Amino acid sequence: AQKITQTQPGMFVQEKEAVTLDCTYDTSDPSYGLFWYKQPSSGEMIFLIYQGSYDQQNATEGRYSLNFQKARKSANLVISASQLGDSAMYFCAMSLILTGGGNKLTFGTGTQLKVEL
Amino acid sequence: DAGVIQSPRHEVTEMGQEVTLRCKPISGHDYLFWYRQTMMRGLELLIYFNNNVPIDDSGMPEDRFSAKMPNASFSTLKIQPSEPRDSAVYFCASSLMGESYNSPLHFGNGTRLTVT
Numbered sequence: 192a193q194k195i196t197q198t199q200p201g202m203f204v205q206e207k208e209a210v211t212l213d214c215t216y217d218t219s220d221p222s223y224g225l226f227w228y229k230q231p232s233s234g235e236m237i238f239l240i241y242q243g244s245y246d247q248q249n250a251t252e253g254r255y256s257l258n259f260q261k262a263r264k265s266a267n268l269v270i271s272a273s274q275l276g277d278s279a280m281y282f283c284a285m286s287l288i289l290t291g292g293g294n295k296l297t298f299g300t301g302t303q304l305k306v307e308l
Numbered sequence: 309d310a311g312v313i314q315s316p317r318h319e320v321t322e323m324g325q326e327v328t329l330r331c332k333p334i335s336g337h338d339y340l341f342w343y344r345q346t347m348m349r350g351l352e353l354l355i356y357f358n359n360n361v362p363i364d365d366s367g368m369p370e371d372r373f374s375a376k377m378p379n380a381s382f383s384t385l386k387i388q389p390s391e392p393r394d395s396a397v398y399f400c401a402s403s404l405m406g407e408s409y410n411s412p413l414h415f416g417n418g419t420r421l422t423v424t
Contacts, residue, residue, distance in 0.1 A: 224410045226412060226413075228415075233417075234397065234417060234418050234420070235415065235416075235417045235418065236399060236401075236413075236415035236418075237415075238412040238413070238414065238415075241410055241412060243410050282351065286410070295341065295353055295356055295364075296341075296353075296413055297353075298350060298351040299350075300350050301350065
């Protein structure tokens with residue numbers, strides 16, 4: 192069975208500092224994808240970044256980077272130069288191949304990030 | 309692109325009433341997903357469609373829940389009769405898949421359902 196684990200229910204970071212949100216996963220499937228989503232207090236789910244299991248380099252999208260350590264089965268999100276607007280819930284998710292193509296996402300429990308002045 | 313559109317944003321109803329949640333996916337997307345989010349259980353996949361056909365409804369909690377996708381641009385999730393424990397935020401998401409596992413899901417803004 193596939194599983195996503197986020198062990199940090201809450202995190203605090205000072206504005207302009209970098210922060211790492213942890214995510215570990217478990218799957219027996221050699222092909223999978225890892226995603227991070229942001230959910231601000233307004234409730235919408237915003238896609239941030241993706242990493243494929245066969246990607247050689249860590250994914251980056253602006254201030255977001257994904258620290259992918261395949262042997263450790265971890266896919267931590269790094270946010271550089273934190274901003275007040277980064278305060279939100281962050282979800283790690285894993286894609287599972289579906290019969291007939293496509294995939295569905297299984298989500299972790301989330302980490303609530305608070306950026307402070 | 310308008311994104312995934314859900315309606316209503318908020319729904320308050322009394323126990324026993326029928327509730328219908330609506331979703332318009334992004335044009336051209338061939339997968340549609342319904343998720344439910346609660347504090348206790350997090351984000352749970354209820355059902356998903358591929359090209360308007362329901363593929364896996366194993367996440368639907370009970371027979372009181374049903375979902376349809378009559379065409380590529382519209383889906384409904386119905387709860388009949390509703391119960392207080394159905395109170396949650398219901399998300400619709402769509403994606404363009406093909407045979408890749410790297411397509412992100414694009415979520416709507418969700419419907420916050422409160423059953424009293």
